[in-house]
Amino acid sequence: MAQQPISLPAKLINGGVAGLVGVTCVFPIDLAKTRLQNQRGSQRVYKNMMDCLIKTVRSEGYFGMYRGAAVNLTLVTPEKAIKLAANDFFRQRLSTGELKLSVFQEMLAGCGAGMCQVIVTTPMEMLKIQLQDAGRLVAQQRKFPVLHTVKLGTASPVLNCSYSVGPVSSTRKVSAIQITQELLRTKGIQGLYKGLGATLLRDIPFSVVYFPLFAHINKLGKTSEDDEVPFYWSFISGCVAGCTAAVAVSPCDVVKTRLQSLNKSANEDTYNGVADCIRKIMRKEGPAAFLKGAGCRALVIAPLFGIVQVVYFIGVGEFLLGQTPFNLYSV
Template identity: 45%
Template sequence: MPQDFQLLPKIINGAVGSMTGVACVYPLDFVKTRLQNQQIGPNGEKQYTSIADCFRKSIRNEGILGMYRGISVIFLLVSPEKAVKLAANDYFRFHLTQTDGSLPMPHQMLAGAAAGCFQVLVATPMEFIKIQLQDAGRVAKDGRVTERITARSIFAKMYRERGIFGLYRGIGPTAFRDILFSLIYFPLFAGINDLGPRKANSEDAVPWVSFLGGLIAGCTSAFVVTPFDVVKTRLQALKKRAGEQEFHGIMDCFVKTWRNEGITALFKGGLCRIMVISPMYGIVQTIYFLGVGEAICDKLFK
């Protein structure tokens, strides 16, 4: 690796930024999962009628802390996931940059897609466990979770029944979602970031430009890949309410969802997903470019 590319500071930047972003938007992610897993009944009945209704019912039945169910798993795994994704994108961009300093759009997209591939390896088990924890109250009869469901119990049950590969249930749609997301997100963010004013005596953009770039790029990418996120969520949700369909693979889930609930069902939770992803990536990118990792490494290794 070239000596002027420092990987460790970028990993630290990604970890700190992602944990901060997740803490800010996690309740919205909780609601997004519930809305995506909800299937319309034969008479058009719905458990949740809107984002606000899902918030209200979830808080009433499970309390404020219930909205943070599964966040410990995210904190444990989100750091390597987002850190690897952001650092990998920079790594590939660095090596794909041409000798004249330019980085053609196909190279930017390739760097983003490669970063998404690395993300999938970490994201799939994390998302699988998170969805079981977030969806527990929805599948309970009255919305309350009577048995204690923990990340450890989910991991142990799946490992016992299907081995370590059981945690990679839903890896197909996760790969489609994350690789396509990164392929769109990183070139778009870089384009927006390059348009803004620079810091004094620096080539880096001012913080508000990085925040705005993360916001817009995150919003656009999140909307485009929402159908894959819906399919992934439904395939990873093991427990169903009475009368809900089972799915056997990506195409089966796409076809049944479209046929029984319409095309709009593939964008369920889309607004909520945008409300989660857009500010989270704005926060992540702002902190990433503030250079927290560089400061930490300077103190540790000087």
């Protein structure tokens, strides 16, 4: 069966809409994941995901669970659009006119998608983590007032004004725009791409595992070659593949989160690259530290990619472009 050419604009729209819907649904769990990954054993503020969410609501209000969501929602559209469209693009280029690809070709297409998406993923994660982790540092200062000093990886005055020192701290909100401007002023464009290597180490293996696994599980939902896969099966396939890939690369996500966290309390380590981060975590916290937040990450990624795949396969982009008076669908 010959493969139909993809419509790149439609796939970009599908990926963007899917990302917006998915992130809106699971963002509070993602916030809990970031805070759990960043806390050290000696200064634990949160016991688990539910404890983190409850304490966040109590101290920061309901919208505290969506701290950093604006950055994520703004950039997740191009990120998911690039990821999903790139995978489709590479799958089509690697095929030889037949619909079926070998597992190696599917993994290669996923690798290409993972490499493309970090253009947007790295600065998005960089900004999101600063905003998500602010509440943890304030809560930590309240619980451990003697350790009230905050170290800043960038010596940034904008980031420095986020926290006041003393036994009881309060957060002076800093926007993603302020952080971006300060990073660009002090570090240049590379400031926004801190942790790029760790992001690549996470996103390439994730895509290599996720896309082939999703394709094979999703194919099981077909009763015959000509049948469409039911939307609920696409959701289940996205959840299973996403959860599996998320847990598999969770250690890389911990390293990435630690490297991209600019604000640290007095006794928290700073890291000089991926190798230094891995070495210090292993020596001071043990192997179990690499699985911090793994449960939260699985709970984020599973429904996120389930929702993404349903929206993607429904064909929102094809529908929208089909309503226009221009022939954009065939571009």
